Amino acid sequence: MKEKTIAFLTCIFIAMSIFGFTYAQWNDVIIVNTTMTFGTLNLGFVDPLTWVDNEDAKDVGLIDCHYEEYVQDVATGKWSYRKLVTELANAYPGYEGYSTFTLENVGTLPVKITDVVVSDFTNTLKWVEDATNPAKGVLVDTATDKAILNLELTPDPIEERLEPQPYTPTTLEVTLYLRVNQDAEHRYAYSFQVEIIYEEAT
């Protein structure tokens, strides 16, 4: 009897621990998504990733791109990256960089891209989006309002739907276009972040 009681209490203890932990984690999901679905909602960067600039003969400016945060979807076993890093170096007014990346639905649920949010966590630049296309705009100097960097994602990924395998399409190829403007400061390092937000497609 005593052993049964101990076992019972242990079960309660474990169950409550898991419940408390899970609730704490779930809380945000309930608020943010308002839905609860079982399955994996997982969009990630996959190869191919290519990049090019607008220089012909002279190789002055440099562009380099790579993916980071390699993660595996537990349901499908597919691997993808959470981040794309795009670096322009020795840039000058008129320098343009093109980074073409691939997004893939590596989860089990259909995905819809709902928004593109561009920001600068250093607050040096602020995003002024195009009136008709949120995936296109200019990063302007916060202090002077001068245009520093043109940015555009083509095609506009918002509202694009990506299916889990075996359905199609599972992938979307997008090009990030960057152009340095005349008012960019010499010897300055600018930074920005583009967040591609998605949710389960209904």
Next chain:
Amino acid sequence: MDKNRFSALFMVLVVILSIAGFTYAHWGKSVQIIGTVEMAHVRMTVISYKALTSQDIEKYSIVKSELSGDGHLLTLKCTNLRPCWFIWIGLKTQNQGSLPANVKPPEYSFEGPDGFEDYFETEEYFYGPYPEAEDHDNPIHGVWRNAKVGRELLEDGTVAFTNTVNSPSFPVDPDEKVVAWIWIHCEEDATGELEGETVTLYIKIVDDIAI
């Protein structure tokens, strides 16, 4: 019976919450692009300079020169000017930026009696670009090391260097060097008002991106 129900309930709870936690752990609502843009810079800088004139002029006129800290502005204070006074200014410049730069004619400005600048004339000769390393066979030595007034730098504003003259604007890659010789001359018909005056000349380097 009650025990079995409790056990079953807890088991179901544990399984459901485990799956829920598992699912949450793999729930991503966004992917990110992190971008950085490091800007280049253009910087043609005077790394060495010479102010030369004839021995005759040195007898009555004193020239004091000063180069600004950033190597962009050379200031010459010239005393006791007379008609036919002249000076040869040599500028050895280097592209210390990270971009190809366009060398352009320098900008001149004067400080002195009103209207005196009308009596000055200038000639400019550009040589280069030359490699950064000044090895023995670097042709930069032909227009810099032993340049003398009356031999390569003539009193009439012409030069006798064997190196080829380049015409601005022309591109200079990072680290490359350019030599400029500038002849500044006080015309023969300069009025007596100018005589004995002190004049300050400013020579400013002008550059631009050569892309």
